[in-house]
Amino acid sequence: MKGMIFTEFLDLVEEKYGLEVVDEIIEKSDLKSNGAYTSVGVYDFTEMLQLLQHLSMHTKLSIDKLLLLYGEHFFSVLLKRYPDFISAYKDPITLLASIENHIHVEVLKLYPDAELPTFNILEQTETSIIMIYKSSRAMHYFGKGIMHKTFEHFGSTASVILETLNENGTEVKFIIQQIT
Numbered sequence: 086m087k088g089m090i091f092t093e094f095l096d097l098v099e100e101k102y103g104l105e106v107v108d109e110i111i112e113k114s115d116l117k118s119n120g121a122y123t124s125v126g127v128y129d130f131t132e133m134l135q136l137l138q139h140l141s142m143h144t145k146l147s148i149d150k151l152l153l154l155y156g157e158h159f160f161s162v163l164l165k166r167y168p169d170f171i172s173a174y175k176d177p178i179t180l181l182a183s184i185e186n187h188i189h190v191e192v193l194k195l196y197p198d199a200e201l202p203t204f205n206i207l208e209q210t211e212t213s214i215i216m217i218y219k220s221s222r223a224m225h226y227f228g229k230g231i232m233h234k235t236f237e238h239f240g241s242t243a244s245v246i247l248e249t250l251n252e253n254g255t256e257v258k259f260i261i262q263q264i265t
């Protein structure tokens with residue numbers, strides 16, 4: 086997992102809960118990196134899971150809820166770091182429909198070692214889209230958070246329903262309906 090995902094996560098934890106909580110979740114985890122991340126490095130996904138588990142214990146929020154909040158925050162990171170990827174689109178459905186064939190393709194050109202999910206489209210209309218998310222990392226709630234903010238960015242709202250297709254959440258159906 087790219088270091089940027091760790092550094093932005095720990096920045097958000099510091100902003101919301103303070104530096105003591107950042108130190109606490111790092112200390113309680115058994116991290117090969119010792120919690121020293123650089124945005125260009127690549128680290129084990131299990132490190133992210135441990136940090137999330139300890140933050141979940143501290144905040145009493147579920148890991149899914151924490152991933153949702155992080156995804157919502159992460160959209161602003163994307164907007165700041167990769168404005169051209171977002172401004173290439175005029176509406177949220179087209180943007181989401183392009184994750185697989187454009188956005189994450191460009192991400193892989195920039196970072197060949199990125200580990201990305203797949204989002205395959207089952208159905209698409211002007212105001213709705215159904216996609217199948219697949220990833221061994223089961224970060225579907227992170228995706229849902231990014232999607233909420235994608236709609237908000239275009240002055241719109243949507244219902245995003247997740248249907249897990251297997252027990253560990255590595256395959257999830259996203260049913261997305263634009264409301265306004």
Ligand code: HEM
Binds near residue numbers: 196198199231232
């Ligand atoms: C400017 C546009 C985007 C950029 C630059 C971008 C970049 C990235 C990067 C660098 C990662 C981490 C890869 C790694 O750890 O190795 C990632 C992961 C991810 N991205 Fe994107 N992304 C973009 C848009 C989106 C959008 C619109 C979605 C929609 C939900 C999305 C969904 C995800 C998810 C769910 C992951 C977590 C990894 C996983 O589930 O396996 N991304 N993305």
